[in-house]
Amino acid sequence: MKKTLLLMLFAFLFISAKAQDYIAMGDSCFKTKNYLCAAQNYDLFLAKVESRSNMIAYKSAKAWAMAADKERTIAAIKIYVKNNYENDYPIFSNRLIKERAFDLVKDDERYKNILAAVIAKENTIKAEEKNKADSIVAFQALLEKEGLLNKLDLDKGSAIETYNRIKAYNKYPQLKHETISLQFKITDSLHTAFLIVLPKDYDAHKSYRLLFFLHGAVSSNTGYPDYADARDTSGWNRYYTKYATINKVIMVYPMGNRDYNWMYPDNGFYIIPAMLKQIKQVINVDDNRVFISGHSNGATGSFSYAIKQPSLFTGFYGFNTRPRVATGGTYIRNLLNRSWFNVSVDQDYYYPPAAHDSLDKVMKGLHADYQDHRYNGFPHWFPQFNESEPAYKLLFADLTMRKRNPFRPNISWECDDVKYGRCDWLSITALDTTTAAKAAWQKPINFRINKWVVLDKEAKAHIVDTMMNGFVYRKRSGAVKAAYSNNIFNIETSDVGAIRIYLSPEMVDFKKPVAVTINGKQRFKGKVIYNKQFMTDGFEATLDKAALWVNYIDIVVKPKI
Structure with missing residues (x-):
């Protein structure tokens, strides 16, 4: 659109x-x-x-x-x-x-x-900040004692009983403050901070939508703050604050830096999923309504989660985006599993409007859940202008209508690194890019960019000629197309060595056999039972109560004879 x-x-x-x-x-x-x-x-x-x-x-x-x-x-x-x-x-x-x-x-x-x-x-402010940081650490320690994993005894009861207790858990601490700063451990010697803004009159017994905002200019930030204050809720982010308040959405403002962020290098990409887990320990989040948005580098980060690691999230948004994965291939078909809402302008040096138009045509051809909203007359720093408000209104209107379905009946997924081989109930656990034949349907998707926006010495936008591909593919990838119905899984693979299917009682009837066909051949048929250890291990990794995986099926695509 x-x-x-x-x-x-x-x-x-x-x-x-x-x-x-x-x-x-x-x-x-x-x-x-x-x-x-x-x-x-x-x-x-x-x-x-x-x-x-x-x-x-x-x-x-x-x-x-x-x-x-x-x-x-x-x-x-x-x-x-x-x-x-x-x-x-x-x-x-x-x-x-x-x-x-x-x-x-x-x-x-x-x-x-x-x-x-x-x-x-x-010096006075630094002393005050140290006292504030110390009090935040003390508050966080007390808060985390009230955390989900400390209250929910996963060792108690049978697998089915534990499954039901996890699904029904609702004993979150009642919080008095609307803004909460928490520290996030990066390594044993490094931490950063992030800000949580709760809806007014937050009720710990109700679950809420949550939206991460990822900031830009990550390469210019070298700090590791001890705490996060409310500055992120004003200025360029004022409309997030306005519409999150109206729609009772929890806002989260992480702080990335040059070494650990959501775009490049890859060693900080784990932070947002890990931060979400930390939040879910103490705040009642609707697991099926978690979103990511961002500006500039942050928008590229949001796009990267949609392409590389979407399972925990519902939908993705970006202002002034460069739609690419900086650490690997941009496997654009992966967007078929989620939604992408883009806000672009015509004077953006970060990514030209003609390229957004080309990508828009590609996504329409794939019948993807994809939107591009164009605002003419504005530069890269579009959120600075009051005229950006309608875009935020549209964003929150879209957000409030969406709900994740982690048990969707169809999945299409592609990766060049099995670290990012999973989407919902299907995971590529091994690639076979040396001996396997690439399927005809695994064709790389790309387009040409012939125009770019540059700023002259007076910061005025000009269109110049260029020649480049929309996406860069540095490695050979593997891909899967999968569907299930009535306890039967049908999977096609290309350049894939092994897969894992995650199972939930919301997908299959455990009283009946489960069958798996790969590339036209039945590779598994049998009954599957609840695996309590697998279920609780998986839950402890994400704290996702809505997508509880109670067992799995591993299959080597080409078994040794």
């Missing part, structure tokens, strides 16, 4: 253009070492567009310093300091100290006093 937002307000266009022109002209002047011109344009932006911008205030101070104007440098630094505090970014002394341009004023008593005051305030 393609929706184009027509911008009718000339006044808005004029102001938006002026805002970008001031910054673009300032940047252009700075690059040509016309520092006076740069400083004047940055100051015009602060005076006429956004007086609270700490980024532009910093650029102004640096430009005045490079122009060797001490008085205006001091004045601009004061504005930069004020704007940092107004925007709730109180830790910035290193930027003042390390900026060589400010050597111009380093011996000025006024600058010394400014820097001393900034450092003193930082």
Whole structure:
């Protein structure tokens, strides 16, 4: 579905253009070492567009310093300091100290006093943050004592009794705070923090939809915060807050960084599923209504979970997305198992609108549950603009109508790494890409990108010619097509060495035999019983009460003779 937002307000266009022109002209002047011109344009932006911008205030101070104007440098630094505090970014002394341009004023008593005051305030804030982090750790320890796994005795009772107790569990702690910061353990020596925002009047006896928001610019973030505050709920994310509140959706804001994130490298990809498990310990989440959204790198991350590891999630959303998997092949047919809701713009340097149009045609050809909503006249930072609100309204309207079915009767799945070989009840457990013949239906899907958006020195968007594929396939992959009905599983494979079928009483009748046919040959027929150890091990790994797998069938596609 393609929706184009027509911008009718000339006044808005004029102001938006002026805002970008001031910054673009300032940047252009700075690059040509016309520092006076740069400083004047940055100051015009602060005076006429956004007086609270700490980024532009910093650029102004640096430009005045490079122009060797001490008085205006001091004045601009004061504005930069004020704007940092107004925007709730109180830790910035290193930027003042390390900026060589400010050597111009380093011996000025006024600058010394400014820097001393900034450092003193930082030290106070850091002490407060340490106390806050310590209290958060203490709160988290008490909260986790009330966790699901501490209350639900999985050793007690038969397999069927345990299955029923897990399905019926509803003894979550009642929480008094709407915003909760928790720490997430990355390694034995590293942790990060994430923020949970509960609906108003959260009732621990009711289950709620949950939406992860994955931020962008992961490569520029190197920190490991001790706690997460409410800053993520405002600014660019203000409409998540607005519509999550209206629709009683739990919002979760993880913090990724250069080394551990949802896009690249792969060693941080486990974090969101693991974080979901941690949340489910103490918060009543509707297992069949868990979603992921994101912006820029975060949108690419959301798309990657849809392609690589969708089982725990219901649907996926992305603003200003580059739809690709950065760590392997982008096996686009995998989207047939879930939904993808895309928000694109026509001036995005991250991924061009023509490429989104090409992908849209591919997805329509596959009859995928795929939407692309186009908004013209906007750059990559679309969420910054108030005109982005209709997209969020559509997103939450879509989200509230969706429910995961982990027992869907048909699955199509492809992977080049068995670490990401599973979707719901079917898993590719071994590839056979050296001896097996690729099936005719396992054809790679791709399209050409011939146009790209680039920004010139004045940050204006231009269309240029290019030649590249939409997707890159570096490894040979294996694929399966599977369906079941009336206790019979029919599976086709291509370049696959082995599979596993996960079984649930919501899929098959355990009183009757189960049959499995692979590539036209029956490979299994027999009765299957509840396997309590397998069931509880699987549940402890995810805390997914809605998708409880009570046994499995392993089959080698080409057994040795």
